[in-house]
Amino acid sequence: MFRTRFAPSPTGEPHIGNIRTALFEYLAARHQDGKFVLRIEDTDKSREVPGSKEKIMLGLSWLGLAWDEGPEVGGPYGPYVSSERLDLYQKLAKELVEKDWAYYCFCSPQRLEEVKKAQVAKGEIPRYDRHCRALSREECQIRLDKEEKAVIRLKVPETGEISFDDIVRGKVTFQNKDIDDQVLLKSDGYPTYHLAVVIDDYYMKINYIIRAEEWLPSTPKHLLLYQAFNWEIPYYAHLPMVLGPDRAKLSKRHGATSLLEYRDKGYLPEAMINFLALLGWSPKDGRDLLTKEELIREFSLDRIQKNPAVFDKDKLDWFNGQYIRKLEPQELSERLKPFIPADYDKELVKKVVPLIQDRLVTLKDFAALTDFFFVEKLEYDKKLLIQKGKTVEEAKEGLEKAVELVEKSAWEHDALESAFRSLAEELGWKTGELFMALRVALTGRTATPPLFETMIVLGREKVVKRLKEAVGKLAE
RNA sequence: GGCCCCGUCGUCUAGUGGCCUAGGAUAUCGGGUUUUCAUCCCGAAGAUCAGGGGUUCGAAUCCCCUCGGGGCUACCA
Numbered sequence: 316m317f318r319t320r321f322a323p324s325p326t327g328e329p330h331i332g333n334i335r336t337a338l339f340e341y342l343a344a345r346h347q348d349g350k351f352v353l354r355i356e357d358t359d360k361s362r363e364v365p366g367s368k369e370k371i372m373l374g375l376s377w378l379g380l381a382w383d384e385g386p387e388v389g390g391p392y393g394p395y396v397s398s399e400r401l402d403l404y405q406k407l408a409k410e411l412v413e414k415d416w417a418y419y420c421f422c423s424p425q426r427l428e429e430v431k432k433a434q435v436a437k438g439e440i441p442r443y444d445r446h447c448r449a450l451s452r453e454e455c456q457i458r459l460d461k462e463e464k465a466v467i468r469l470k471v472p473e474t475g476e477i478s479f480d481d482i483v484r485g486k487v488t489f490q491n492k493d494i495d496d497q498v499l500l501k502s503d504g505y506p507t508y509h510l511a512v513v514i515d516d517y518y519m520k521i522n523y524i525i526r527a528e529e530w531l532p533s534t535p536k537h538l539l540l541y542q543a544f545n546w547e548i549p550y551y552a553h554l555p556m557v558l559g560p561d562r563a564k565l566s567k568r569h570g571a572t573s574l575l576e577y578r579d580k581g582y583l584p585e586a587m588i589n590f591l592a593l594l595g596w597s598p599k600d601g602r603d604l605l606t607k608e609e610l611i612r613e614f615s616l617d618r619i620q621k622n623p624a625v626f627d628k629d630k631l632d633w634f635n636g637q638y639i640r641k642l643e644p645q646e647l648s649e650r651l652k653p654f655i656p657a658d659y660d661k662e663l664v665k666k667v668v669p670l671i672q673d674r675l676v677t678l679k680d681f682a683a684l685t686d687f688f689f690v691e692k693l694e695y696d697k698k699l700l701i702q703k704g705k706t707v708e709e710a711k712e713g714l715e716k717a718v719e720l721v722e723k724s725a726w727e728h729d730a731l732e733s734a735f736r737s738l739a740e741e742l743g744w745k746t747g748e749l750f751m752a753l754r755v756a757l758t759g760r761t762a763t764p765p766l767f768e769t770m771i772v773l774g775r776e777k778v779v780k781r782l783k784e785a786v787g788k789l790a791e
Numbered sequence: 792g793g794c795c796c797c798g799u800c801g802u803c804u805a806g807u808g809g810c811c812u813a814g815g816a817u818a819u820c821g822g823g824u825u826u827u828c829a830u831c832c833c834g835a836a837g838a839u840c841a842g843g844g845g846u847u848c849g850a851a852u853c854c855c856c857u858c859g860g861g862g863c864u865a866c867c868a
Contacts, residue, residue, distance in 0.1 A: 324868050358868080503866075512868095528797090530868090556797095601815055603815080622797050629817065630817050750826035762828035766826060
């Protein structure tokens with residue numbers, strides 16, 4: 316059984332890079348008919364941000380990445396929150412000490428700081444000097460009995476090497492001598508991430524560890540732990556990083572990094588999924604537009620790219636436009652709801668939606684593109700009503716004639732169009748000139764949905780009113 | 792600094808020794824459709840496959856070196 320997991324720590328918003336990892340995990344699990352579990356790795360209470368666990372779950376839910384086991388849904392291997400598993404970590408950490416795979420360290424943060432400073436000053440590599448490694452069992456016990464603050468550190472072998480076969484990178488090897496004696500259990504009784512992941516993954520029967528490349532250097536420590544516990548080593552797949560335009564790890568200074576920000580900016584979850592899926596992976600047939608179901612069908616870990624991917628907002632915008640255009644107008648109206656002022660006439664919105672569907676990049680664009688349908692008074696520069704080479708009088712005449720025409724014309728697209736084309740001819744104007752003047756008079760702007768559709772939605776009464784207002788403007 | 796990873800159009804990528812005078816997508820530019828803006832369609836430009844050495848009849852694909860970029864180097868994750 317294929318089992319993988321998403322193990323975020325609740326330290327803030329659901330980061331786009333982490334979510335991309337979650338997506339890959341989800342797709343791999345679904346493709347393999349396996350399980351996708353969510354586990355909250357809250358091992359650092361000092362960095363924990365209240366509410367972020369909920370936001371992470373909200374983000375996953377918004378994308379439709381349902382977890383099979385985890386908070387809220389439960390499962391056979393819970394609890395799925397690290398802070399509720401403290402006893403386990405403590406028990407196993409002590410076991411490691413007994414088996415001589417770990418040791419108590421009583422060094423104070425101050426001493427550690429000094430050691431590090433001295434090393435750096437001497438041009439050495441900063442790392443723990445293994446001061447407490449040699450402490451005898453008896454001495455440790457005495458100091459423990461005195462309730463002296465202590466951590467438990469991994470006793471890394473001094474020689475030899477450790478390697479593993481990464482699904483995306485192939486064989487990766489590290490020298491034991493380069494590995495630091497990692498703290499496993501902190502003095503506050505909490506585990507570090509390194510201890511917690513290994514234990515949790517084992518107890519939750521995780522056999523595929525899919526995570527970002529930033530974890531590659533700590534993998535040997537985890538491997539050592541598996542070895543110490545004599546547990547079967549899982550498969551590893553280290554995903555390429557998601558970078559900002561400057562090719563550094565995607566972060567706040569590059570702009571929006573929270574999945575929820577994209578939701579609030581009017582991006583569709585299906586666009587987000589499609590875009591993220593192609594950051595470091597591509598289907599065999601080279602298609603760009605794939606639904607979640609298609610992604611599940613085609614996804615495979617061995618097609619994951621090794622090199623990092625730059626997050627390209629332009630391409631995201633393109634995907635979003637594609638998916639907006641695919642929506643049924645009815646459905647689009649639904650999705651638009653959170654982005655539309657509550658006092659807008661629902662029926663009118665329904666009529667407006669088909670007119671701007673091809674013009675939306677994000678859902679948020681709706682309001683700015685269509686406000687003239689909903690406001691009473693239009694604000695615009697009357698110069699826009701006067702087409703190039705025309706006099707004020709001519710412009711006025713054109714609009715006055717338009718009023719007459721609107722009042723008697725059949726209220727139907729083709730009828731309106733042919734009537735206005737004739738009017739242009741009668742006036743001796745180019746159709747484009749007349750249409751633009753009308754467009755400005757009716758909408759107050761020069762870029763709008765098609766003229767006659769707009770008229771019909773606006774309604775005869777409002778059209779007449781606005782044309783008259785335009786004539787009035789010119790008379791001022 | 793040390794360790795590890797990576798290096799094909801600006802960007803996402805296809806490519807696993809001959810099908811590559813390197814394909815697709817996006818962005819850019821031009822054209823067409825069109826009442827504007829979009830959409831849509833067509834086209835162009837854009838990568839001496841980071842550079843240099845090998846191996847081979849033949850290399851983007853294999854090996855080595857150099858350079859460049861990134862990640863890690865916490866009682867953070």
